[in-house]
């Protein structure tokens with residue numbers, strides 16, 4: 189505790205105590221003074237009696253003998269006693285007849301002629317005196333009164349020094365008591381605080397720890413209860429049924445996280461400007477991540493930080509590299525970050541897509557890890573972390589970090605914005621620990637991700653794989669009940685499944701023609717006959733998507749069910765992607781070769797079983813394709829979620845169409861009414877296509893209705909809303925802890 193706080197705390201105890209003691213002294217002083225005065229007076233009276241008793245016979249004798257000189261001499265000797273001021277002799281008529289030298293001139297006889305001794309106080313100019321009057325008698329005859337005067341000034345002097353001693357004593361007592369109280373209070377508060385901090389952190393040993401203050405147990409129990417209700421993994425966000433949409437998301441932010449600044453970080457940007465034939469063109473990339481996040485940013489606003497990868501991107505930004513988007517109705521800011529070719533090669537093509545991508549997907553492509561790629565990966569993560577810090581205008585923004593390109597960024601941001609709420613979403617699967625162990629930088633990647641406040645995966649299975657990996661490779665504490673990892677520094681990360689989804693209804697659907705027209709349009713555009721059943725596949729040209737296996741399944745369908753020859757076509761559109769990498773070139777070549785082979789084998793003059801269109805399609809074109817199709821094939825070998833499956837369902841407001849879905853896509857956990865297939869079982873997949881093509885209309889409708897219900901409810905706003913609700917709970921919980929730590933001014937804890 190610093191000196192000022194310590195002084196303030198000490199004063200808090202000292203001042204009231206001194207005030208109370210002062211008041212007591214002030215009230216008690218007259219009574220105490222009176223008592224002391226009484227004691228001294230009794231003492232003086234007793235002395236007077238003693239003097240009188242010892243001299244009375246002598247004085248009476250002298251008076252009776254009329255020897256004035258003898259009386260004066262006697263008075264002189266008695267008056268030598270330092271307390272005795274003077275002696276006087278009053279006759280029976282009350283007249284002062286003899287007196288010693290110091291008898292005050294203004295003082296006469298006390299005037300009491302009784303035989304009993306009397307004591308009166310006379311207040312003279314130079315102080316008070318006690319006049320003790322005793323009757324003198326000789327052989328039974330009264331001979332007047334002997335009056336002994338005692339100076340009472342000494343009582344007053346003693347009284348005033350007694351008062352000073354009393355005040356000093358009380359003052360000293362007050363200071364000592366306050367000091368001891370302050371020290372004891374400080375030690376006790378420190379004990380309480382550390383008990384509280386250990387208790388809230390749930391550190392092992394709490395409760396039975398001998399350092400724990402037992403009197404804190406009830407408070408700790410209550411606090412834990414409150415925190416648990418905020419942290420419970422199946423809490424408010426899951427229990428309350430909300431119709432999630434842009435409005436509910438906006439009000440969630442407004443009500444639960446007022447003033448929260450939203451920053452998104454992803455590699456892929458939502459709008460790409462390219463220079464084509466001397467003209468700037470705008471492209472919306474084929475990216476599930478973009479499909480998911482763009483509606484959220486449109487609803488909530490904020491800043492999206494991404495790599496400016498387009499050839500005309502730099503022409504479109506302002507001097508801060510900002511651009512207001514969407515171009516037609518700006519709702520948020522796109523901040524472009526520029527990467528050199530060398531950076532892109534190492535970070536994006538190298539570590540991210542030749543290393544982590546095959547590492548996380550079980551597609552039997554060998555991951556490649558190069559130290560030079562890792563260097564670039566670290567440097568680019570640092571560059572984006574710098575951009576986050578530069579864009580943040582508050583100390584505690586909500587930072588939504590996207591995907592495997594930025595495994596190190598959460599920790600980098602955490603170091604510089606310790607109060608930020610960092611929500612990281614891993615859009616691809618997380619491998620089991622054996623698989624993950626082949627990554628040479630596994631510890632760094634895990635530690636980087638644990639800089640997040642919340643780490644999301646699509647499925648519980650991927651969460652468990654991640655927790656197992658942490659358990660295997662990092663020193664940390666894992667609370668499996670709460671799904672929380674606490675690293676060695678005490679930072680906590682909530683690890684939860686948040687199955688990603690799409691906008692409902694997709695915004696592009698409003699401009700898409702009715703289903704009949706779409707069928708017509710697509711058939712005309714691709715030369716497909718009216719009686720031909722149409723299956724569609726829409727992907728990036730990625731080896732994880734199982735495009736070649738899908739073609740093999742078409743071949744199997746035609747072999748096993750020749751009635752479909754001439755009556756079935758698969759229209760596969762595939763956006764070329766990561767084409768610089770050999771695994772991708774091979775994938776595309778293999779698919780093109782296979783399509784040509786199958787067409788060669790089964791094709792007729794005006795009919796081909798496989799139409800492969802290797803180009804990017806804009807969202808409205810994709811929706812048109814979905815609406816034109818009888819079947820949609822999603823046969824990923826491995827996929828975090830696969831939003832194509834959900835987009836197909838969303839496109840079918842006519843409640844028709846059959847979805848054939850790989851069991852290895854995260855979407856299969858939710859879309860149970862799809863025909864679930866194993867993409868490695870080619871014949872089985874061919875059979876599923878046959879089942880789909882021959883499925884009665886009412887069954888198609890039933891299945892599609894159920895899937896549409898699920899996606900409409902679990903839409904992208906639901907995905908974001910659940911994460912933001914968890915983040916809001918976390919911020920509130922942290923605010924409670926901060927308040928408590930501030931209320932008890934000692935030490936400090938973070939991320940409890």
Ligand code: F6P
Pocket residue numbers: 455456474475476477478591615616765766828
């Ligand atoms: O699946 C992971 C992911 O980031 C998706 O979100 C997205 O569809 C895809 O990869 C995009 O890849 P890229 O940005 O490399 O083209």
